[in-house]
Amino acid sequence: MRGNNIFFGIWLTIASLSKAIHNPIISGWNPDPSILRVQDDYYIATSSFEYFPGIPIYKSRDLSNWTLISHAFTQPDQLQLYGTPTGAGAWAPSLAHFDGKFWIASMTRWTYDPVARVWPRVFFASSIDLIHWSEPTWADPWGIDPELFRDPVSKKTYLNLMAPNNNQDRLWGIYQCEISLKDGSCSGQYRSLWNGTLAHNATARPEGPKMTFKDGWYYLLIAEGGTDDLHRSTIARSRSPEGPFKAGPNNPLLFNGAYGFDNLTVQSTGHATMVETPAGEWYAAFLARRKINGSSPLGRETFLTSVTWKDGWPIFNDGKPILLSEEVGPVTGKRRIPPPFVDNFSSQKLDSEWYQLRTPYTRNFKVHKGSIELRPNVFSLSDRDTPAALLRKQKSLNMTFSAELLGFNKTLGPKNQVGISSYLSEFQHQDIGYHQIPLNTTKLTEPLVLHIRATPLLYQLGYSLGNALQPNYIAEIASSWQAFAPANYFVFSGASFAIFATGLGEPWPYDGPVVGFKRVTETYYEENIPDHDIWDKEQSVGTCT
Numbered sequence: 001m002r003g004n005n006i007f008f009g010i011w012l013t014i015a016s017l018s019k020a021i022h023n024p025i026i027s028g029w030n031p032d033p034s035i036l037r038v039q040d041d042y043y044i045a046t047s048s049f050e051y052f053p054g055i056p057i058y059k060s061r062d063l064s065n066w067t068l069i070s071h072a073f074t075q076p077d078q079l080q081l082y083g084t085p086t087g088a089g090a091w092a093p094s095l096a097h098f099d100g101k102f103w104i105a106s107m108t109r110w111t112y113d114p115v116a117r118v119w120p121r122v123f124f125a126s127s128i129d130l131i132h133w134s135e136p137t138w139a140d141p142w143g144i145d146p147e148l149f150r151d152p153v154s155k156k157t158y159l160n161l162m163a164p165n166n167n168q169d170r171l172w173g174i175y176q177c178e179i180s181l182k183d184g185s186c187s188g189q190y191r192s193l194w195n196g197t198l199a200h201n202a203t204a205r206p207e208g209p210k211m212t213f214k215d216g217w218y219y220l221l222i223a224e225g226g227t228d229d230l231h232r233s234t235i236a237r238s239r240s241p242e243g244p245f246k247a248g249p250n251n252p253l254l255f256n257g258a259y260g261f262d263n264l265t266v267q268s269t270g271h272a273t274m275v276e277t278p279a280g281e282w283y284a285a286f287l288a289r290r291k292i293n294g295s296s297p298l299g300r301e302t303f304l305t306s307v308t309w310k311d312g313w314p315i316f317n318d319g320k321p322i323l324l325s326e327e328v329g330p331v332t333g334k335r336r337i338p339p340p341f342v343d344n345f346s347s348q349k350l351d352s353e354w355y356q357l358r359t360p361y362t363r364n365f366k367v368h369k370g371s372i373e374l375r376p377n378v379f380s381l382s383d384r385d386t387p388a389a390l391l392r393k394q395k396s397l398n399m400t401f402s403a404e405l406l407g408f409n410k411t412l413g414p415k416n417q418v419g420i421s422s423y424l425s426e427f428q429h430q431d432i433g434y435h436q437i438p439l440n441t442t443k444l445t446e447p448l449v450l451h452i453r454a455t456p457l458l459y460q461l462g463y464s465l466g467n468a469l470q471p472n473y474i475a476e477i478a479s480s481w482q483a484f485a486p487a488n489y490f491v492f493s494g495a496s497f498a499i500f501a502t503g504l505g506e507p508w509p510y511d512g513p514v515v516g517f518k519r520v521t522e523t524y525y526e527e528n529i530p531d532h533d534i535w536d537k538e539q540s541v542g543t544c545t
Contacts, residue, residue: 121139423498
């Protein structure tokens with residue numbers, strides 16, 4: 001399904017863990033979390049796919065409140081995503097800290113084309129401050145979900161990753177070699193570490209290796225079962241980082257699918273990383289989906305659970321399923337409703353939670369005197385390129401995204417459009433905006449605010465003119481449309497909100513109006529999502545405050 005267009009003048013288309021920890025700890029799509037503690041600070045890096053800048057990094061002192069502090073790849077030469085389809089791009093980072101530096105390992109998948117056989121390549125980079133990163137070093141092996149592990153005993157550095165056994169039958173497993181940090185070459189034997197707990201055949205997906213050293217044992221925590229309802233976390237251990245590894249007795253450590261895919265709201269639990277607090281407590285960050293009436297509009301988010309140890313093996317969440325209603329740690333009551341986010345573009349620097357699609361190679365916007373001016377090009381949100389669009393991840397299942405347009409006195413051209421969007425991919429986005437109407441009368445001389453009202457089961461699109469207090473909603477779509485990829489395609493992110501302008505295949509007129517936005521506002525409401533994925537009409541209406 002491509003973006004819907006309706007025309008009628010307006011165009012629609014811790015130091016101390018005493019605070020409450022509610023899941024998800026980082027809402028909105030933030031999959032494949034890698035958690036790291038350095039002294040009293042915690043860090044999480046997540047996947048970014050075709051979005052730029054790449055690999056967001058969050059920081060916390062209490063495992064509850066997380067702030068986006070940087071991105072690992074902010075320059076085009078660090079992350080080249082030209083023509084990358086939705087769901088490809090930068091995947092599954094791993095964070096580490098040794099030699100006085102932060103290290104991040106990740107991979108880039110440029111395409112899914114089975115004929116071209118352009119396989120994912122892994123790379124790593126280092127930083128002393130999480131702001132300024134070295135140029136990527138490309139590793140010899142190709143595969144997915146790389147991790148750099150510094151053995152605290154031998155001081156050797158290993159690259160662990162998901163890779164195929166060969167280029168013929170391509171059975172995926174967890175592989176390893178000692179790695180040269182200088183040039184990315186394997187300085188030791190390239191070996192198979194472990195194939196997980198499931199049948200090792202063409203459907204096997206052992207992935208996301210994370211190695212931990214504790215009490216003389218090397219623990220290898222991985223994900224299995226694919227990224228959907230069969231996703232889970234399993235573990236093995238060895239006396240050597242090179243193996244052999246023996247599976248643990250409590251596997252799977254995380255697997256909400258065991259309780260029924262159409263039952264619990266939290267699903268796809270897996271891709272976990274363990275972390276120890278200064279006080280000796282253990283936790284695990286992992287990805288999961290909040291399944292709403294069978295679909296997950298926000299995609300895979302970052303969750304947290306407790307870890308206890310018994311007989312030398314970890315147990316996640318006391319062996320129980322992950323429930324939204326249960327806090328991690330002290331019970332303090334309901335999750336608070338976040339304050340509104342307001343961006344009036346008063347700073348010369350764009351807020352760090354705005355993204356572009358793919359690697360920008362032209363200047364598509366300018367923050368200017370309390371507004372943002374878009375510099376439209378030939379591309380739209382339906383093209384596999386970089387349109388003049390800025391996007392923010394949808395953070396709540398119950399919220400409103402509003403944007404006030406800049407006024408202009410000139411007339412829009414016949415293919416000129418400016419608006420906002422609920423965006424999932426180049427195939428699925430629902431847009432509302434402004435375009436030319438008959439008799440060349442398109443001049444915006446009174447305030448126009450565009451709105452997208454998102455509730456768990458429904459998106460509504462509307463507008464308000466002048467001093468109107470309430471939006472006029474003129475179209476709606478089921479939220480499930482913003483959760484699934486078309487046939488033969490993949491979507492690994494979740495819904496975002498976008499502001500955009502486009503010439504729809506033609507350059508923006510040299511004498512056309514300057515278009516953009518004065519203000520963007522996100523308003524959040526209580527979510528009240530049940531533990532079980534059971535919805536009815538009354539319940540849906542009840543969340544649309």
